[in-house]
Amino acid sequence: MNRxxxxxxxxxxxxKFGGLGVERDDKPLKLPDWWKAEDPLPFAKxxxxxxxxxxxxxxxxxxxxxxxSVHDRARMSCNDCHGGNIKDDSTAHExxxxxxxxxxxxxxxxxxxxxxxxxxxxxxxxxxxxxxKGINRKYPxxxxxxxxxxxxxxxxxxxxxxxxxxxxxxxxxxxxxxxAVVAENDRLWKVLRKVYEKNDVxxxxxxxxxxxxxxxxxxxxxRFMHRADLIxxxxxxxxxxxxxxxxxxxxxxxxxxx
Amino acid sequence: MLIGYSLGDHMxxxxxNRHRREFLKQATAYAAGLGLAPPIALGAVAxxxxxxxxxxxxxxxxxxxxxxxxxxxxxxxxxFIKEGQTxxxxxxxxxxxxSPTTTNPEVLYAAIKLVxxxxxxxxxxxxxxFSAQFVETTPKTIDVMKKVGHLDAVDQAxxxxxxxxxxxxxxxxxxxxxxxxRPKDTPLWRRIKHDKAAHWPNxxxxxxxxxxxxxxxxxxxxxTHFQAWFTMSMxxxxxxxxxxxxxxFHKTWQGEGSLFDQKRTSGRRRGIKKDPDQEAKDIAPFVNxxxxxxxxxxxxxxxxxxxxxxxxxxxxxxxxxEPKLIVASRDRIAVDAAGxxxxxxxxxxxRLQDRSVWDNPxxxxxxxxxxxxxxxxxxxxxxxxxxxxxxKIRKMLN
Numbered sequence: 162m163n164r165x166x167x168x169x170x171x172x173x174x175x176x177k178f179g180g181l182g183v184e185r186d187d188k189p190l191k192l193p194d195w196w197k198a199e200d201p202l203p204f205a206k207x208x209x210x211x212x213x214x215x216x217x218x219x220x221x222x223x224x225x226x227x228x229x230s231v232h233d234r235a236r237m238s239c240n241d242c243h244g245g246n247i248k249d250d251s252t253a254h255e256x257x258x259x260x261x262x263x264x265x266x267x268x269x270x271x272x273x274x275x276x277x278x279x280x281x282x283x284x285x286x287x288x289x290x291x292x293x294k295g296i297n298r299k300y301p302x303x304x305x306x307x308x309x310x311x312x313x314x315x316x317x318x319x320x321x322x323x324x325x326x327x328x329x330x331x332x333x334x335x336x337x338x339x340x341a342v343v344a345e346n347d348r349l350w351k352v353l354r355k356v357y358e359k360n361d362v363x364x365x366x367x368x369x370x371x372x373x374x375x376x377x378x379x380x381x382x383x384r385f386m387h388r389a390d391l392i393x394x395x396x397x398x399x400x401x402x403x404x405x406x407x408x409x410x411x412x413x414x415x416x417x418x419x
Numbered sequence: 420m421l422i423g424y425s426l427g428d429h430m431x432x433x434x435x436n437r438h439r440r441e442f443l444k445q446a447t448a449y450a451a452g453l454g455l456a457p458p459i460a461l462g463a464v465a466x467x468x469x470x471x472x473x474x475x476x477x478x479x480x481x482x483x484x485x486x487x488x489x490x491x492x493x494x495x496x497x498x499f500i501k502e503g504q505t506x507x508x509x510x511x512x513x514x515x516x517x518s519p520t521t522t523n524p525e526v527l528y529a530a531i532k533l534v535x536x537x538x539x540x541x542x543x544x545x546x547x548x549f550s551a552q553f554v555e556t557t558p559k560t561i562d563v564m565k566k567v568g569h570l571d572a573v574d575q576a577x578x579x580x581x582x583x584x585x586x587x588x589x590x591x592x593x594x595x596x597x598x599x600x601r602p603k604d605t606p607l608w609r610r611i612k613h614d615k616a617a618h619w620p621n622x623x624x625x626x627x628x629x630x631x632x633x634x635x636x637x638x639x640x641x642x643t644h645f646q647a648w649f650t651m652s653m654x655x656x657x658x659x660x661x662x663x664x665x666x667x668f669h670k671t672w673q674g675e676g677s678l679f680d681q682k683r684t685s686g687r688r689r690g691i692k693k694d695p696d697q698e699a700k701d702i703a704p705f706v707n708x709x710x711x712x713x714x715x716x717x718x719x720x721x722x723x724x725x726x727x728x729x730x731x732x733x734x735x736x737x738x739x740x741e742p743k744l745i746v747a748s749r750d751r752i753a754v755d756a757a758g759x760x761x762x763x764x765x766x767x768x769x770r771l772q773d774r775s776v777w778d779n780p781x782x783x784x785x786x787x788x789x790x791x792x793x794x795x796x797x798x799x800x801x802x803x804x805x806x807x808x809x810x811k812i813r814k815m816l817n
Contacts, residue, residue, distance in 0.1 A: 218646060219646050254735065254736070260736065262732055262736025262737060263645055263731070263733070263736055263737050264731070264732055264737050264738050265737070265738050292738065295740060295766045296730050296731045296740075296765070296766040296767055296768070298766075298768070301689065304688065305689040305690075306689070306690070307688075308688045309688075315688060316688075318691055319691050321690060323689070323690035324688075327689050327690070
């Protein structure tokens with residue numbers, strides 16, 4: 162087994178080169194025994210990372226899921242969403258440092274700090290439920306589709322279609338255009354996953370020449386989802402044609418990498 | 420000779436002081452001889468048979484004291500406390516955060532007052548708080564009690580009804596043990612082995628003080644828990660256990676049933692088809708250990724604080740609701756089942772909301788090891804002051 166000592170060194174190399182502009186913790190990291198050599202650590206080595214690495218179970222797994230997520234690549238750390246004090250362990254979880262922990266209703270507000278437009282659109286749509294009135298998991302929140310820690314790197318069996326059919330049992334029949342767009346998005350995501358695996362983990366993962374167009378298509382799809390708008394037939398066709406084109410370009414890029 | 424002594428036998432007589440004191444005298448002699456607390460090899464299940472029914476009181480009042488009084492009465496009252504006895508009230512003092520992380524001081528005050536009305540010699544409010552850092556240097560429980568308002572509740576009860584009450588951390592209970600007749604230097608923690616505690620092959624350690632008093636009254640909070648799914652009467656036994664035992668179930672990841680292999684992701688996404696059976700299997704090693712901590716002793720009464728609850732997240736942060744009610748029962752399974760039904764009636768996490776109360780893995784293991792009733796048919800829910808809300812709670816109990 163090719164682990165520990167090199168892993169610790171790797172952790173410190175990442176500390177040296179990663180975490181740009183993020184508060185870092187200078188205390189040594191101790192990796193748990195089960196941490197696999199191929200699993201990277203988050204770039205930003207805050208005190209959150211140091212303690213949670215050995216806190217165990219649900220307290221440690223978020224680190225593994227977060228590493229190389231879109232937020233990790235942006236050099237964010239736990240406290241950017243969860244709040245808390247990254248300068249003092251003893252008050253890390255204090256409310257006075259705006260620690261929100263697992264508060265579902267507060268997470269939406271946390272997302273909207275950076276994704277204000279998306280939150281505003283979502284707030285006007287049929288999918289929105291005001292969590293201040295109580296927890297009602299029949300309505301989706303950001304993390305149901307985007308994930309919480311593993312944003313941008315969902316598990317292999319994740320499909321947006323399954324999120325929709327969780328509630329809309331006749332999704333393909335009753336909302337055929339929307340279902341077609343969601344299905345094409347899933348196919349695009351499948352190839353993007355392969356691209357991310359190939360491409361530099363520290364970049365945003367998408368080849369530079371394709372970034373703009375892929376982002377445009379995915380944002381447009383997301384806008385429909387956030388508003389919970391029904392998609393017209395011509396809109397669905399146009400969007401899917403563009404998605405298929407970009408899909409093919411990504412496949413070509415992948416073939417060229419071999 | 421204590422090996423082979425059955426806690427089940429002991430528990431059958433737990434209302435009889437003479438039997439208890441004889442047992443304690445034996446235990447003390449053993450401890451004095453070896454300089455150790457006696458390891459207990461416990462043979463029988465510590466509870467009543469499965470044909471028994473359980474009364475559960477659920478109540479609301481004009482204030483929390485009235486709610487406590489009503490719920491306790493519906494659950495059968497406190498007649499088990501005889502004049503001159505010692506009663507330990509165990510609130511939830513998990514960390515230095517106020518309700519709903521810890522028991523609401525108003526509820527604690529009401530519990531002390533009710534116990535005081537039975538004329539006990541001494542009431543001890545005790546727990547052991549924890550720390551996210553899992554270290555021995557965890558803040559002193561008494562300091563946490565001060566911060567969360569529990570010492571105010573104690574002082575208020577002394578002022579209002581001259582309650583013979585003190586507050587103490589289970590880690591600082593040497594003085595109380597001596598006062599209860601234990602020799603000086605009696606170990607504060609007792610290792611317990613039980614044949615039904617299959618996940619604790621080396622046993623677990625619980626506070627000696629719990630075994631030195633006549634009755635333990637458990638006063639936890641109704642709340643969701645990010646790891647255990649919910650925390651109420653059964654989970655409260657973590658607070659009665661030594662850090663070594665807590666560390667063992669939080670951090671022993673090796674071998675069969677490794678806690679760390681339980682989850683493949685920390686994600687809360689939808690769109691990944693969940694297998695409820697796998698979900699239950701994943702959580703089982705964790706909650707099985709928790710349930711088995713309950714084999715050490717049986718509280719005489721459980722009073723669940725539902726003044727404010729975590730309905731998502733928990734135990735120290737999350738989304739809250741304020742049902743302002745109390746659930747009480749002598750039966751841990753029954754009271755926890757009713758507590759889950761309360762959470763479901765308020766709207767809670769999917770793993771509780773979408774699953775029958777009786778299909779909850781934590782509760783199921785508690786039933787398996789004989790901690791209480793085994794079905795809703797044996798749960799006798801009595802209510803006061805909840806109006807039509809009780810219909811929803813009853814529906815959620817199935």
